[in-house]
Every structure is written in C-alpha cells, then in structure tokens.
Amino acid sequence: ETGVTQSPTHLIKTRGQQVTLRCSSQSGHNTVSWYQQALGQGPQFIFQYYREEENGRGNFPPRFSGLQFPNYSSELNVNALELDDSALYLCASSLGPGQLLNTGELFFGEGSRLTVL
Amino acid sequence: LAKTTQPISMDSYEGQEVNITCSHNNIATNDYITWYQQFPSQGPRFIIQGYKTKVTNEVASLFIPADRKSSTLSLPRVSLSDTAVYYCLVGDTPGNTPLVFGKGTRLSVIA
Numbered sequence: 592e593t594g595v596t597q598s599p600t601h602l603i604k605t606r607g608q609q610v611t612l613r614c615s616s617q618s619g620h621n622t623v624s625w626y627q628q629a630l631g632q633g634p635q636f637i638f639q640y641y642r643e644e645e646n647g648r649g650n651f652p653p654r655f656s657g658l659q660f661p662n663y664s665s666e667l668n669v670n671a672l673e674l675d676d677s678a679l680y681l682c683a684s685s686l687g688p689g690q691l692l693n694t695g696e697l698f699f700g701e702g703s704r705l706t707v708l
Numbered sequence: 709l710a711k712t713t714q715p716i717s718m719d720s721y722e723g724q725e726v727n728i729t730c731s732h733n734n735i736a737t738n739d740y741i742t743w744y745q746q747f748p749s750q751g752p753r754f755i756i757q758g759y760k761t762k763v764t765n766e767v768a769s770l771f772i773p774a775d776r777k778s779s780t781l782s783l784p785r786v787s788l789s790d791t792a793v794y795y796c797l798v799g800d801t802p803g804n805t806p807l808v809f810g811k812g813t814r815l816s817v818i819a
Binding site: 593595624626632633634635636639647649679681683694695696697698699700701702704 | 740742744749750751752753754757793795799806807808809810811812
C-alpha cells in the first residue's frame with residue numbers, strides 16, 4: 592500500500608476519443624509523475640507536476656496533457672486516442688525538490704489500464 | 709541522463725542468492741542509483757538506493773564499486789514471490805530530475 596490511488600482501474604475507448612485518468616497522491620507529497628507502460632516494456636516518463644506546474648516532460652505529443660490541483664491530486668488527459676495508446680498508465684507521487692527527507696523515491700499507484708479499440 | 713544496461717532476464721532456484729548487475733558508464737557526480745521491483749499489473753516498488761560502496765536494507769543489498777560505473781543488486785535466498793521485473797535507474801539529486809526506466813531484468817524463481 593503506497594497511499595496512491597488511481598481511477599479508473601480499467602477502461603475501454605475507441606480511436607479518436609478522449610480520456611481522463613485520475614490520481615490521488617500520498618499525503619505530504621507535492622510532486623506527481625505520470626508514466627505509460629506498454630506490454631512487456633518498462634514505464635515511459637510522460638510528465639511530472641510539482642506544486643501545480645509542469646516540471647519536466649518526456650517524449651510524448653501535446654495531446655497528452657495534465658493538471659495538478661491544489662491538493663496535489665492530478666489528472667492525465669489524452670486526446671484523439673490512437674491504438675498505440677493502449678497501455679498501463681501509472682501515477683507516482685513523491686516529495687518535491689528541497690523537501691526534507693526527500694530521497695527521490697517514487698510511490699506508484701496500481702495503474703489504469705487503457706484499451707483503445 | 710545516464711543510460712543503464714542490465715540483463716533482459718535471469719532464472720534462479722528458490723533459496724539461492726541472486727545478483728543482478730547494471731551498467732551505467734556515463735553516471736554523473738550527482739547521480740544516485742535506485743532499484744525498483746515490479747510485479748505484473750502493479751506499479752513499481754522502491755527496493756533500495758545508494759550512491760557509493762554498499763547499502764543494505766531488510767530486502768536487498770546494493771554494491772557500488774569505486775568508479776560507480778556499475779552496480780549490483782543482491783537478493784539473498786530468493787523465493788517464488790521474488791519473481792518480478794527489476795529496474796535499475798540512475799538520476800541526480802533526488803526529486804530534481806524525473807527517473808527514466810529501461811526495460812528491466814525479468815527474474816524468474818523456480819522451485
């Protein structure tokens with residue numbers, strides 16, 4: 592149990608649709624990172640939010656966007672879904688830069704499995 | 709970001725010690741080495757982190773030679789429940805740079 596919860600756990604969409612995935616971070620964590628994990632691959636970094644601002648982005652197109660709210664929960668939005676977007680989407684919360692006791696440890700949720708048909 | 713290289717897969721019998729080595733030739737002075745474990749359909753879980761020499765916790769040991777160009781995760785007396793994918797990551801001062809995962813090492817423990 593990491594204290595990080597994601598919803599929904601599973602969902603099915605069709606090409607061209609839009610999806611919103613949600614993440615509640617662990618208490619006291621002000622940083623949230625999102626990863627995409629295709630079958631048989633390691634998690635790929637999408638972006639990170641620190642205190643409601645995007646703080647780093649991986650090699651993903653602009654149709655992948657996110658938000659972080661004042662309570663540090665977060666959303667990942669994907670527009671114009673493509674078949675290759677089918678994956679497990681992982682959210683990880685962590686302490687932020689400069690926070691006391693920050694080791695950089697990521698606390699992952701169980702993920703949201705998205706299937707695009 | 710320093711790139712890491714680790715074996716794609718390893719097999720082991722129950723009760724044996726397993727050592728997984730990771731190469732990170734371009735590790736920078738500020739970089740830490742972190743290992744995560746992932747079971748199917750779950751998020752990765754932090755195992756251990758180190759900067760140099762040896763670190764040990766209740767789950768594993770991490771050995772880092774003086775040049776820090778490689779590291780070895782040691783799992784003592786593995787059990788079937790240790791079957792998982794193990795990722796080696798290298799990143800700078802904690803929290804400043806997002807961690808980048810490779811493909812990891814798939815460890816299969818057999819009875």
